[in-house]
Amino acid sequence: MNENELVQASGQAWDVVVVGGGVAGLSAALTLARVRRSVLVVDAGEPRNAPAEGAHGLLSRDGIPPLELLRLGREEVASYGGRIVSGRVTGVRREGADLVVDTEDGGRAVARRLLVTTGLVDELPDVPGLARRWGRDVLHCAYCHGWEVRDTVVGVLGTGPAAFHQALMFRQLSSRVTLFRHTGVELSDEQWEQLAALGVGVVEGEVRGLEVDGRDRLAGVRLASGREIAVDALAVAPRFTARADFLAGLGLAVTEHPGGMGVQLATEAGGFTGVEGVWAAGNVADVLANVPASAASGTQAGVAINTDLLTADAEAAAAARAALGAPGAQRRVAG
Numbered sequence: 001m002n003e004n005e006l007v008q009a010s011g012q013a014w015d016v017v018v019v020g021g022g023v024a025g026l027s028a029a030l031t032l033a034r035v036r037r038s039v040l041v042v043d044a045g046e047p048r049n050a051p052a053e054g055a056h057g058l059l060s061r062d063g064i065p066p067l068e069l070l071r072l073g074r075e076e077v078a079s080y081g082g083r084i085v086s087g088r089v090t091g092v093r094r095e096g097a098d099l100v101v102d103t104e105d106g107g108r109a110v111a112r113r114l115l116v117t118t119g120l121v122d123e124l125p126d127v128p129g130l131a132r133r134w135g136r137d138v139l140h141c142a143y144c145h146g147w148e149v150r151d152t153v154v155g156v157l158g159t160g161p162a163a164f165h166q167a168l169m170f171r172q173l174s175s176r177v178t179l180f181r182h183t184g185v186e187l188s189d190e191q192w193e194q195l196a197a198l199g200v201g202v203v204e205g206e207v208r209g210l211e212v213d214g215r216d217r218l219a220g221v222r223l224a225s226g227r228e229i230a231v232d233a234l235a236v237a238p239r240f241t242a243r244a245d246f247l248a249g250l251g252l253a254v255t256e257h258p259g260g261m262g263v264q265l266a267t268e269a270g271g272f273t274g275v276e277g278v279w280a281a282g283n284v285a286d287v288l289a290n291v292p293a294s295a296a297s298g299t300q301a302g303v304a305i306n307t308d309l310l311t312a313d314a315e316a317a318a319a320a321r322a323a324l325g326a327p328g329a330q331r332r333v334a335g
Contacts, residue, residue, distance in 0.1 A: 006087075014111045015039065015111075015112050016037055018041045019117065020044075020282070021041045021084060022048070022117060022282060024294040027298030028305070030082070039077070040084075042089055046119075048120060048122065049135065051134055052144075053148075057143060057144065088104045089102065089104075097112075099277055111277075113305050115271070115302070115305060116273075118242070118243035119243055120264070121240075121241045122239075123238050123262075124238050128208070129210040139234070140238060142166070143290055146169065149174065149232065150174055151176075152176070153178075153230060154170045154231065154234075156170060156179045157235065159184055162237035162259075164191050167179045168194075171198050177201070178202070182206055203229060207222070207223060218231065218233060238262075244280075247265075270300055272304065
């Protein structure tokens with residue numbers, strides 16, 4: 001990609017530049033393009049859910065492969081005149097009333113408004129073999145992947161306070177759930193009683209590795225003691241880190257999620273970040289949002305940005321009219 005691919009032929013600023021081409025970014029771009037806003041999407045091509053076989057919970061598209069969903073989304077955005085380019089954004093700076101988006105290959109795009117939908121990075125527990133199976137039989141979300149492991153043997157890798165909730169969630173889907181108290185899991189007397197009542201086993205000891213069968217399927221976990229325990233799937237709770245370092249030039253930084261699950265950008269209703277001209281949507285602003293929620297937040301942000309531009313455009317038109325000495329608007333009075 002070169003600079004010319006980011007600059008409009010007219011030399012004018014894009015109405016909106018969207019940084020990130022996942023479901024949130026594409027949903028916003030679609031919303032904006034359909035009301036004839038000039039929209040540029042700059043995407044680094046690193047969708048978080050690429051390893052997963054399917055994206056779930058999407059009405060009429062349940063189970064669609066994530067990359068296929070994005071391909072269709074890009075086609076829809078382009079059909080309304082939205083532009084999508086590949087590139088990694090390295091910084092954003094203000095230039096007068098506009099925002100300048102810089103990419104690592106020297107490209108730049110000028111925007112009236114900016115929407116950040118760069119998602120997050122899953123920081124997985126440091127267990128050998130875990131990352132390679134992420135999105136397959138190592139999972140984190142029962143709503144996203146629970147149905148696919150129903151009635152199987154499910155392990156929960158306990159690494160913090162989320163472990164108890166995960167155990168309850170997956171117990172709803174299978175009667176054979178075991179919580180591994182890997183690190184940092186403290187259980188109250190009440191929680192112990194609840195797990196026992198639900199038939200959830202609790203195993204003490206650090207998990208040191210995974211066992212895989214001859215068909216490259218998860219077969220079990222191996223404890224520090226050498227003991228091996230069979231599981232068909234393993235639920236983990238990553239720490240979620242929003243991709244937002246490139247916004248430092250605007251004074252934007254991530255904040256801790258209220259539940260201690262990771263860090264994200266703080267936003268107001270509609271995705272406004274509090275920095276003039278800048279919105280955020282999807283996982284970068286809500287680390288717990290699944291695909292449908294991320295898409296919805298992108299749509300909401302698109303509407304909010306367009307509303308802001310409508311006001312700016314109307315005010316600018318009135319100011320330009322007044323500068324030309326045009327007479328003031330005549331009011332009609334009912335007679």
